[in-house]
Amino acid sequence: MLSRRDNKYITEIGPGTPMGNLFRRYWLPAMLAAELPEADCPPVRLKLLDEDLVAFRTTSGRPAVLDTWCPHRNANLFWGRNEEDGLRCVYHGWKFDADGACVDMPNEPPRSRFAEKIKQPAYQAVDAGGMIWVYMGPPELSPAIPELEWTLVPESQRNVSKRIQACNWLQNLEGEVDSSHANFLHANLGPDRRPIRNDERDEDLHPVFSILETDYGLAICARRDVGRDQYYWRITPFMLPSYTIIPGIFGGSYTFTGAVPRDATTTIGITATWNTEHDIPKRPFVEVDENYFPLQNKANDYLIDRQAQKTVSFTGIRGVRVQDMAVQEDQRGPISDRTTEHLGSSDTGVIATRRRLLRQAQALEKGIQPSQPSTPTAYRVRSMAVVADRSVPWQELMHQHMPISVIGR
Amino acid sequence: MLSRRDNKYITEIGPGTPMGNLFRRYWLPAMLAAELPEADCPPVRLKLLDEDLVAFRTTSGRPAVLDTWCPHRNANLFWGRNEEDGLRCVYHGWKFDADGACVDMPNEPPRSRFAEKIKQPAYQAVDAGGMIWVYMGPPELSPAIPELEWTLVPESQRNVSKRIQACNWLQNLEGEVDSSHANFLHANLGPDRRPIRNDERDEDLHPVFSILETDYGLAICARRDVGRDQYYWRITPFMLPSYTIIPGIFGGSYTFTGAVPRDATTTIGITATWNTEHDIPKRPFVEVDENYFPLQNKANDYLIDRQAQKTVSFTGIRGVRVQDMAVQEDQRGPISDRTTEHLGSSDTGVIATRRRLLRQAQALEKGIQPSQPSTPTAYRVRSMAVVADRSVPWQELMHQHMPISVIGR
Amino acid sequence: MLSRRDNKYITEIGPGTPMGNLFRRYWLPAMLAAELPEADCPPVRLKLLDEDLVAFRTTSGRPAVLDTWCPHRNANLFWGRNEEDGLRCVYHGWKFDADGACVDMPNEPPRSRFAEKIKQPAYQAVDAGGMIWVYMGPPELSPAIPELEWTLVPESQRNVSKRIQACNWLQNLEGEVDSSHANFLHANLGPDRRPIRNDERDEDLHPVFSILETDYGLAICARRDVGRDQYYWRITPFMLPSYTIIPGIFGGSYTFTGAVPRDATTTIGITATWNTEHDIPKRPFVEVDENYFPLQNKANDYLIDRQAQKTVSFTGIRGVRVQDMAVQEDQRGPISDRTTEHLGSSDTGVIATRRRLLRQAQALEKGIQPSQPSTPTAYRVRSMAVVADRSVPWQELMHQHMPISVIGR
Secondary structure (H helix, E strand, C coil), X not given: CCCXXXXXXXXXXXXXXXXXXXXXXXXXXXXXXXXXXXXXXXXXXXXXXXXXXXXXXXXXXXXXXXECECCCCCCEHHHCEECCCCEECCCCCCEECCCCEEEECCCCCCCCCHHHHCECXXXXXXXXXXXXXXXXXXXXXXXXXXXXXXHHCCHHHEEEEEEEECCCHHHXXXXXXXXXXXXXXXXXXXXXXCEECCCHHHHCCCCEEEEEECCCEEEEEEEEEECCCEEEEEEEEEECCCEEEECCCCCCCEEEEEEEEEECCEEEEEEEEECCCCCCCCCCCCCECCCCCECCCHHHHHHCCHHHHHHCECCCCCCHHHHHHHXXXXXXXXXXXXXXXXXXXXXXXXXXXXXXXXXXXXXXXXXXXXXXXXXXXXXXXXCEEEEEECCCCHHHHHHHHCCCCCXXX | CCCXXXXXXXXXXXXXXXXXXXXXXXXXXXXXXXXXXXXXXXXXXXXXXXXXXXXXXXXXXXXXXXXXXXXXXXXXXXXXXXXXXXXXXXXXXXEECCCCEEEECCCCCCCCCHHHHCECCEEEEEEECCEEEEECCCHHHCCCCCCCHHHHCXXXXXXXXXEEECCCHHHHHHHHCCHHHHHHHCCEECCCCCEECCCXXXXXXXXXXXXXXXXXXXXXXXXXXXXXXXXXXXXXEEECCCEEEEXXXXXXXXXXXXXXXXXXXXXXXXXXXXXXXXXCCCXXXXXXXXXXXXXXXXXXXXXXXXXXXXXCECCCCCCHHHHHHHHHCCCXXXXXXXXXXXXXXXXXXXXXXXXXXXXXXXXXXXXCCCCCCCCHHHHCCCXXXXXXXXXXXXXXXXXXXXXXXXXXX | CCCHHHHHHHHCCCCCCHHHHHHCCCCEEEEEHHHCCCCCCCCEEEXXXXXEEEEEECCCCCEEEEECECCCCCCEHHXXXXXXXXXXXXXXXXXXXXXXXXXXXXXXXXXXXXXXXXECCEEEEEEECCEEEXXXXXXXXXXXXXXXXXXXXXXXXXXXXXXXXXXXXXXXXXXXXXXXXXXXXXXXXXXXXXXXXXXXXXXXXXXXXXXXXXXXXXXXXXXXEECCCEEEEEEEEEECCCEEEECCCCCCCXXXXXXXXXXXXXXXXXXXXXXXXXXXXXXXXXXXXXXCCECCXXXXXXXXXXXXXXXXXXXXXXXXXXXXXXXXXXXXXCCCCHHHCCCCHHHHHHXXXXXXXXXXXXXXXXXXXXXXXCCHHHHCXXXXXXXXXXXXXXXXXXXXXXXXXCCCC
16 A cells, blocks of 8 residues: 555656656656657647647657647647648648747737747657657757667567556556456356466466566566466566566467556556567457447446356456556546555565655655666566476576577667 | 535435434345345346445345445455355455355365454345335344334235336425425326326315324325315325335225435335235336336436427326426426425425424434334334315324224234 | 636626626627517516526517516516516515516505515616627716617618527627637638639638727738739728627628627537618527527537538538537537637637737726727727738728728618
8 A cells, every 4th residue: 555645646647746757757658659640740739747838749750749739829729730841820821840940920020020039848759669758858968769670670579459448557557466356356167167368377376576677767576386296476567657468378479568557547558469480460459449438348347247257257347457557447446546546465576566666756856867777778678478387596597588689670 | 404414414314424324224125135136146246325235145045135346356246246145255265154154265275364354344134015125224133024014914915016217306295295285296187187186185285284293204194175074194104214105096906115225316215005905916016127227217207298298288298207207307407406496385395304303313423323213013004095084183083094903924 | 829817807797706797897798689579568588697587578669678686585476467667576576677666565464564675786778780789887887879870771671680698708708709710610612622712812811810909899800812912801890898890701791790798618609691772681699499409410410511511611510600500509618718828820819809808808907997988989990801902901901991981871
């Protein structure tokens, strides 16, 4: 559990909040690159860290992100015209470039120097891995883009998707670093209608957790018994500020998740699956509408099928991601009240993640710059799911089974 | 009228409020038994006295009501699996029995005693009269179930229904104890298009009210002139905390109403009609959707037909209950501002009911236990509508015309 | 820009606010006369200056406006019966006449004098120019109805329309007094896909503004260069409290606009076009539903067509009024935060209008009665769009080109 104060501290991400300041020191995958499909395409609304923004792609193809409210008289630049390396407000024709400079002010006299005084808030934005990444912190402190493996493999070997999730970002992240829930929430029912995992190695339902502090954040290690001589190890990295990697169970593709704060009660949920060897199909993890809101949602009870819950799956809800959403989107509301929790040994990963985030934000408040990532290559990490003799230490397994090949861009 | 302070005091029913504490000392008819149709059926959401609950029926058929938020990490038990005398959370598999004990915690080590420390808030629930009754007060002070006649007659002789009404419970109750409004709100228009009552005895539009304090609450007596020698007496019991009985006009079936607080601005409206002699048809009093929200509602102006209002009925709104809803659901909003009222002699029943409730809640604040009902049989009451010579005192009529036969269960 | 305090001061119009008090000293065009089509027609909801009202037409045909909450127990008089020169509440039959007197109280004893004590708030209402005008100030200070030309011409020579706009009234008004935006927001694209005005005289995009204080409010004068020898003058009157007149570009019909405050975040937008010479067609300026909410609205992005924005019009939004709504309804929300603005020389009219309103409301706070209009004929004003030699002073042009013929009623 958290105190009321810490719960507020860790969940709030608006301008000026400590956790908001921390998030503003990292590159955030906020949009699909496909949302801005070409140079000079229509502008798109973007809500990020509780700020109202507008995104567009310039004539040169560069993604651009501006505060959406025109500094003249607050008209919404979303209605704007994306023309010749700048976005022009439709109300009085003021035009801003990708850096927020006012490059045209046609309703003022020709010799007016008023435009020079106008600077619209603009945030750095870049394309990487089929996503548009945004940095909202002090420009001079902007780090390099994290070298996540999925952003470096050929486009055909990854599948990225986005959904708007109706809860605070931390509920989403906690689900990702909580290896224990998969045995239940995502379980199918066997012939005897009891929950089983497809993967029999998971039958030990109460893993023992260990945590390793790392450069990128944490390595969260869940150990389950396999027979009398072996362990099933599953290691999930938590990468600052709110990213994880989940291993493919059958040694297949990896899955990256990002819980990107949209505002206090909604999250941009990013999922990227990739394979280092072969192409993978493009398909959405969750069916969404044109605004990325899931079709199975709280308003329709995620289309739960109570009969299926008796006979087929633990939840009766179709789709692993939707099962997560069902529990995450209403944990005593969209911002969970963590003062009422009762955490057990299976919550070790959740607890460690919260602590790391709190510590990091508190340090930044004191002026200590985030040490993560020390270098962009710190994000060149994978996850691991492996069975090994009990005698092998997990640190050794990790170094053996999580080698990150350095892939040139 | 009420002072602003009293208005707040009498309408608020959440945990810890004085009126909420009073309601928590009575059994409340909160659900239709049919909502939990069989043992191990799917769990159902229940909002009651501003608490988020989940209801289910155990393997033995017993109704159970728990706080809906899993004590582990606030997942909603509504998604839970109703299995073998307990409800299992889908997030991590914690299982609770009907008394709130945590009877399984599969994600913790086998020898863990953590489950013993976990107790989920659970409320007593029983079946009676086709309803599920819930008691939310101190378990050791739980009274017997009120022996309302409609809960004791054979199932074929009663008709119970439920609707969610979009206003504070007190507005609903005030309508029930206000005998005066029937002459207007529920009137049909005669051939001359003037309001008339089907029952000609009602043509005296300004009844004289008397109030009798009783064991169960109040007997509210409305007297109307019939010719020069007779009175038409109509007696409506107000039974604590928020129940009434309305007489059948033609000596027919009685109608019980319950204004059960759901939260500050919505009410579970219960209507039960019964006949002591013969079977009665099962039909809803109001057409509702699958969540018990009325199909005629404020959003569609209750389907008022202004032409019908000119020619057929006083309101132009179809359905007696819907007519009530139209005026009750928006009395200067869903929580009426009673500081602006101008009460007259026809409001005697309303005034007495408020006073009784305020007095009772204030007494409980001082530690005086509710004296009502002294016994469950106190609720064995009917209502009365009778014409008699002016010389007969109403107390005598009441004893003569409201005999409650003691029916064995 | 405005200070936070002034922004609050100027936008709030509820009972007791300074700006609300100012608005209550003027006749407000609140409804189409057609909303109350005949004597004894059904009552209609009316929200005006943040008050909940009900409007009806008496048996004699007089429009009447009452507070909508029955003084008895707050039932909504909207459900009421409009019968024989009064509105009767359906709950208990109390009846009120057009002046708010309680003329019948059938649920009280015949000799009761309770009704005499009851006075429902009632506001003066009159028909003029196809609208119903309402005055909500002190009855003894009620001015004469403003003699706006469009209310005086034959019915066939005007076209009035109403829409509910989803923003504070001031955003609507600012758009009307801001002559500069027409070159952009309402521009069509030429063959070269650059914005042009149909009227070539508008090609000077940065008008020079002058302001003349007048009896009715302000004359806002925008001067644009035409060649080397001429000016294009465009004069828009701002009439207190929130009315304007826009000239027809080709010397055609004039357009009156009224930004009538409905509540803090919605406005009754009135548009009236008239011609002094000939009949004009009746057609809506904006397509609305049966409650006057526009069909193109924020929820559907005003049906913006991004392809059309590239090729046909500056906004890609169909309809001049809808283009206005798109920018006005969300200027950093429905109540613009004017502390963030950067105003230029083209905002002279906006600035002057705000100042005039602030000054007027502040004077009223000090007990100085509004001097505008000194007489109802002060509103007999037109607007002007004319090209003239540079040597002609605009005051002279105004007197020459804005002659108001005194039309007898």
